[in-house]
Amino acid sequence: MNSAADACAPLLTVSGLEQSFGGVMALAGIDFQVPAGLIYAVIGPNGAGKTTLFNALCGFCQPAAGSIRLDGRELLGQPPYRIAAAGVARTFQNLQLFFNMSVRENVMVGAHLRAHTGLLAAALRLPRVRAEEDRLRAWADDALTLCDLSAWAERPAAVLPYGLMKRVEIARALAAQPRLLLLDEPAAGLNDTETLDLRELITRIRASGVTILLVEHHMPLVMSIADRLLVLDYGCVLAEGSPAVIQADPRVIAAYLGGAESCLDVE
Amino acid sequence: MAGFYLFAAAVLLLPWLGIDPYFITVVGVAAGLHIILAVGLNLLMGYAGQISLGHAAFFAIGAYASAILTTRYAWPGLLALAAGLVLAGSIAWLLARPILRLHGHYLAMATLGFGVIAHVIMVQASGWTGGPDGLGGIPPLNLFGWVVDSDTRWYAVMAAATLLALWLSLNIIDSRIGRALRAVRGSEFAAQIMGIDTARAKTQVFVVSALFAAFAGSLFAHQQSFVSPDSFNLAISVELVTMVVIGGMASTFGAAFGAIALTLLREGLVVFEDYEMLIHGALLMVVMIILPQGLFVGIGQGLRRVLALVLSRQP
Ligand SMILES: Nc1ncnc2c1ncn2[C@@H]1O[C@H](COP(=O)(O)OP(=O)(O)OP(=O)(O)O)[C@@H](O)[C@H]1O
Ligand SMILES: [Mg+2]
Numbered sequence: 001m002n003s004a005a006d007a008c009a010p011l012l013t014v015s016g017l018e019q020s021f022g023g024v025m026a027l028a029g030i031d032f033q034v035p036a037g038l039i040y041a042v043i044g045p046n047g048a049g050k051t052t053l054f055n056a057l058c059g060f061c062q063p064a065a066g067s068i069r070l071d072g073r074e075l076l077g078q079p080p081y082r083i084a085a086a087g088v089a090r091t092f093q094n095l096q097l098f099f100n101m102s103v104r105e106n107v108m109v110g111a112h113l114r115a116h117t118g119l120l121a122a123a124l125r126l127p128r129v130r131a132e133e134d135r136l137r138a139w140a141d142d143a144l145t146l147c148d149l150s151a152w153a154e155r156p157a158a159v160l161p162y163g164l165m166k167r168v169e170i171a172r173a174l175a176a177q178p179r180l181l182l183l184d185e186p187a188a189g190l191n192d193t194e195t196l197d198l199r200e201l202i203t204r205i206r207a208s209g210v211t212i213l214l215v216e217h218h219m220p221l222v223m224s225i226a227d228r229l230l231v232l233d234y235g236c237v238l239a240e241g242s243p244a245v246i247q248a249d250p251r252v253i254a255a256y257l258g259g260a261e262s263c264l265d266v267e
Numbered sequence: 268m269a270g271f272y273l274f275a276a277a278v279l280l281l282p283w284l285g286i287d288p289y290f291i292t293v294v295g296v297a298a299g300l301h302i303i304l305a306v307g308l309n310l311l312m313g314y315a316g317q318i319s320l321g322h323a324a325f326f327a328i329g330a331y332a333s334a335i336l337t338t339r340y341a342w343p344g345l346l347a348l349a350a351g352l353v354l355a356g357s358i359a360w361l362l363a364r365p366i367l368r369l370h371g372h373y374l375a376m377a378t379l380g381f382g383v384i385a386h387v388i389m390v391q392a393s394g395w396t397g398g399p400d401g402l403g404g405i406p407p408l409n410l411f412g413w414v415v416d417s418d419t420r421w422y423a424v425m426a427a428a429t430l431l432a433l434w435l436s437l438n439i440i441d442s443r444i445g446r447a448l449r450a451v452r453g454s455e456f457a458a459q460i461m462g463i464d465t466a467r468a469k470t471q472v473f474v475v476s477a478l479f480a481a482f483a484g485s486l487f488a489h490q491q492s493f494v495s496p497d498s499f500n501l502a503i504s505v506e507l508v509t510m511v512v513i514g515g516m517a518s519t520f521g522a523a524f525g526a527i528a529l530t531l532l533r534e535g536l537v538v539f540e541d542y543e544m545l546i547h548g549a550l551l552m553v554v555m556i557i558l559p560q561g562l563f564v565g566i567g568q569g570l571r572r573v574l575a576l577v578l579s580r581q582p
Contacts, residue, residue, distance in 0.1 A: 058460050084462035096460075098453030100517060101446070108443075109450045113462035115443050119471050122442035123435045129442060136443065176461065 011036040011211045012057075012180060017066035019052055019235075026052040027063065028235035034180075034213060034228075039206050041214045041222045043246075044232035045255060050215040051093055053232070054182050057213075058090050059083040070180065085113050087179035091169040091186060093215075099158040103149060103168055106157050107140040110175030114139060143175040146208075147201060163194045170201065180211050187218040199225055223247065231255070270520050271430075271437055278426045282419075292418030294534050296490065299425035300483050301526035303432040305510040306519055307479020310436060312508070313516035314445065315472045316452030317367055318375050321382025322507050325477040327389060327499035328355040329484025334402045334494045335395055344408040348485040355481030356474050363470035382504050389496040401495025408489040421490055428486060432479060436519045439475070448472055449517070502544045509551050515561025524563040 010033035019027040026049045034040045042050050055061045057068060059080035068075040075083050089110070098106050115136050117129050144150050147167050152160060157168060166186060173181055183202070187195045199221055206212055216222045222229070222243075229246045231238040233255045239246055246252055282291050308322050332351030336342040342350070366377050389396050396402060407416040408424070415424050439445045447468050450458035458465050488494050506529060514525025529547070536546060558565035 080459040081462045081464045096454040096457035098450050100449055100453045109446050109461050117443045119444050122444040123439050125438040
């Protein structure tokens, strides 16, 4: 798997990325490449800068220096909606569902960029608008099916159990048909069964050709599905490599709970 | 859309029910006007989650555009109405980017300021607006030769205009654009990440709600044949917000319900005219405390819950 993937050109190339908040260097010059078609995990202790990295990638914060290239195209400095149009979608560590909408409507918003209806056409409900609505609904239902959420489509997003809300976020991101999917701690708050289901879902998403960047603290999950890992600590890259290499890296072990080896173990 | 047809049927049937004609031609017409205003403001407030405490200003722009252009320059009514729409839409478009960058209290203050400035202009620019005394002698609206010069005709025009406003609002909300607006309210952050240009979405809805208000303003000017700053002061802006909130935010029919409720209330309270603002304020407080989701939406939810309970009790 790895050898085949290594041959691919990188989908994402990040270099020299710097982001500071006041005095805190949240990202202190990050470099890494994500080959297309892989599950690429980003791990690191709390406050290491993982979420900040995601925010920079999707245009939500403006890094002071560096470059973010998707397929050679520079994304840095673009507004979030342009970056979304370039093929980047994400989920959030703190849920950002649209609680004022149904599950299906949430996912239909995910497909926003695949449709074109403008304000005037919508207000007059032209026939092509109806056709496009049907298409949007079908796309949303595809994503819901993939995430095993079909039964919940009509429910208000606000009444779902927490684990399913996290799934809706994934479905919403998938409805955009992204090339790069950023998952920020998708397993946080999930029980064991839900985590197993999640692992299966992420594998399915990779199989459909989407490159995945995964931030996660759940080591058994990360080590079992990641093709490669990036370890961040205090905004710096501590290590990069395959799961086996990372698990054996003494610096990584030291960064996690001052050397408690167990927390990097798979079981 | 079932609600729309129901509403249309009610509007058509109302004149034949043998109700006191005053209630149909005066109260009904006023209610229609308020529905257009409230439904437009609801797009901005209820769905996109952006407050406007200066909405009477756009109502005024439509009204004064029609009043000034038809009386001073003898423009045909429909042309003046179109000019009012263009003017209100342009001003809304220019204001939207700087104003809608603000959130919460700041947005409330900024829109409030806009409403106050507009009111000052109406009072002070008396060469154009007639100042505090207002502007009279506005000719009746002429719709391609059909002159709207009787109460019955006004009822017909206002009914059509109200249904048009409702139809447009329902269409917008149940579309890609409407979902984008609701997404802005749900999580502006996530909306941006999903590819929505939120600044553009907010600008669009601000312009649309200004157009609804200006449209109502033009009709109002012709129907009253007189306009004065008193019809567009802060109290009116607050009343419009009250309609949206009372009906239940983010519900087109809720806004219409709120508009009708406040119109009837105003009718019932003519004797207490001086206390109108006080009563609206108290009403707003009580509804916010007891039924924060609004009367229309709240009662609807309550009924559904009772119904579910009754049905589940059955063997
Ligand atoms: N908007 C912000 N303003 C100020 N400081 C911030 C902001 N966002 C992040 N930080 C700081 O940047 C550092 C990195 O935070 P970040 O959220 O990226 O960490 P993380 O790796 O995602 O941690 P966790 O595993 O807890 O989610 C932290 O010190 C945090 O306090
Ligand atoms: Mg984080």
